[in-house]
Amino acid sequence: MAHSALYQVPFAMYVNSDSSLPRSMFEGYHVPFHDKLWASGLSLELKNANSGPRSRSIVCMSVQQASKSRVAVSPFSLEDAKEPPMHVYKNKAPYTATIVSVERLVGPNAPGETCHIVIDHGGNVPYWEGQSYGVIPPGENPKKPGSPQNVRLYSIASTRYGDSFDGKTASLCVRRAVYYDSETGLEDPSKQGVCSNFLCNSKPGDKILVTGPSGKIMLLPEDNPNGTHIMVATGTGVAPYRGYLRRMFMESVPTYKFGGLAWLFLGVANTDSLLYDDEFSKYLQDYPDNFRYDRALSREQKNRKGGKMYVQDKIEEYSDEIFKLLDGGAHIYFCGLKGMMPGIQDTLKRVAEQKGESWEEKLSQLKKNKQWHVEVY
Ligand code: FAD
Numbered sequence: 001m002a003h004s005a006l007y008q009v010p011f012a013m014y015v016n017s018d019s020s021l022p023r024s025m026f027e028g029y030h031v032p033f034h035d036k037l038w039a040s041g042l043s044l045e046l047k048n049a050n051s052g053p054r055s056r057s058i059v060c061m062s063v064q065q066a067s068k069s070r071v072a073v074s075p076f077s078l079e080d081a082k083e084p085p086m087h088v089y090k091n092k093a094p095y096t097a098t099i100v101s102v103e104r105l106v107g108p109n110a111p112g113e114t115c116h117i118v119i120d121h122g123g124n125v126p127y128w129e130g131q132s133y134g135v136i137p138p139g140e141n142p143k144k145p146g147s148p149q150n151v152r153l154y155s156i157a158s159t160r161y162g163d164s165f166d167g168k169t170a171s172l173c174v175r176r177a178v179y180y181d182s183e184t185g186l187e188d189p190s191k192q193g194v195c196s197n198f199l200c201n202s203k204p205g206d207k208i209l210v211t212g213p214s215g216k217i218m219l220l221p222e223d224n225p226n227g228t229h230i231m232v233a234t235g236t237g238v239a240p241y242r243g244y245l246r247r248m249f250m251e252s253v254p255t256y257k258f259g260g261l262a263w264l265f266l267g268v269a270n271t272d273s274l275l276y277d278d279e280f281s282k283y284l285q286d287y288p289d290n291f292r293y294d295r296a297l298s299r300e301q302k303n304r305k306g307g308k309m310y311v312q313d314k315i316e317e318y319s320d321e322i323f324k325l326l327d328g329g330a331h332i333y334f335c336g337l338k339g340m341m342p343g344i345q346d347t348l349k350r351v352a353e354q355k356g357e358s359w360e361e362k363l364s365q366l367k368k369n370k371q372w373h374v375e376v377y
């Protein structure tokens with residue numbers, strides 16, 4: 001249910017009837033595939049496609065038929081740098097970007113609200129997959145009168161090409177932070193987090209101050225295009241993985257052809273809280289040998305002991321395979337709730353001990369080899 005409504009975007013695709021023309025020309029047509037449309041599996045009847053100079057034929061096709069087709073991206077100069085862009089805009093001189101869209105990602109039965117926010121940076125704040133932007137919410141810092149609000153960090157949920165595939169936008173996956181009454185411990189709906197609330201309430205055209213990009217720990221290592229990447233997320237921690245997976249399975253990037261294994265473990269509250277599920281399910285359908293996707297629904301499923309099903313329970317279920325993959329050089333990433341890390345470490349330690357291995361030694365080796373990536377908040 002979550003994230004299943006269709007985007008009402010105009011759709012046009014002009015396919016040249018002359019098959020002798022190079023594929024790059026075909027790819028050069030910028031298909032305004034939005035992620036949902038791309039992932040929806042709907043039949044698209046494309047008629048009257050003779051408005052462009054190179055479009056001579058009427059094309060009837062279905063997404064099913066063209067399910068593995070990839071989306072053309074530009075500019076390829078975004079692949080040229082040897083190092084990721086860092087702190088192009090600093091807190092004292094942020095970039096003024098524009099909100100393109102804000103969309104609720106979760107269904108009505110999700111506890112809390114998470115939004116997908118597309119920001120137009122005009123190509124001026126480039127970033128790599130796995131990096132974060134800073135956002136300075138409007139208003140005064142309550143702790144420092146006269147000063148701006150503190151910057152808040154958000155993992156970028158798009159690839160460097162953005163959701164419009166032209167390198168001009170960045171997307172964020174933002175959960176409205178809630179306040180809890182210190183006496184009752186209950187949620188106080190009259191108060192909400194400053195920046196997440198500002199972002200989720202913003203409207204297309206609104207201005208937003210961004211800083212960054214920042215962060216190197218979650219960059220996708222690309223030295224081995226056939227490598228294994230085990231991605232563990234709770235809630236909005238899925239953001240960087242959406243970027244990785246689009247790069248691996250959705251976009252056509254000549255210098256990055258992924259042929260390894262990407263394995264996503266996503267922990268959310270219930271079915272309605274699933275994030276980008278259509279997109280991930282599509283990869284499963286199209287790339288069953290390269291993608292695995294396991295969901296832990298804490299408030300719908302039970303673990304072996306009858307408790308809540310958390311991502312660490314899923315990890316435990318597949319621990320033999322995970323340990324083998326790590327021994328073979330796999331990268332493992334954790335992103336999302338800080339609170340998940342003790343549970344994950346306990347689980348991995350228990351599994352290691354059952355195998356007669358020392359978790360401390362294994363962890364220090366993983367860290368030394370740069371296979372261990374953690375970004376929790
Ligand atoms: P704030 O107003 O800063 O409040 C934060 C919390 O503090 C509230 O939920 C509340 O519980 C508590 N609080 C504050 N003041 C009070 C008070 N007076 N009384 C009671 N409680 C209070 N978030 C995402 O949603 N998506 C991401 O992709 C993401 N990525 C991140 C990446 C990194 C590297 C880091 C460090 C953080 C990331 N975050 C992400 C978290 C984000 O930066 C913000 O911390 C979050 O959005 C909350 O900010 P806020 O301004 O909305 O809430």
Ligand code: A2P
Pocket residue numbers: 112175234235236267268269270273296297298299308310311312337339340341343
């Ligand atoms: P729960 O809130 O049921 O305890 P969401 O953003 O959709 O709420 O997703 C966050 C997910 O992370 C929820 O399923 C939440 O479960 C779960 N979670 C909360 N605490 C932990 C923890 N310590 N370890 C792993 N998962 C956790």
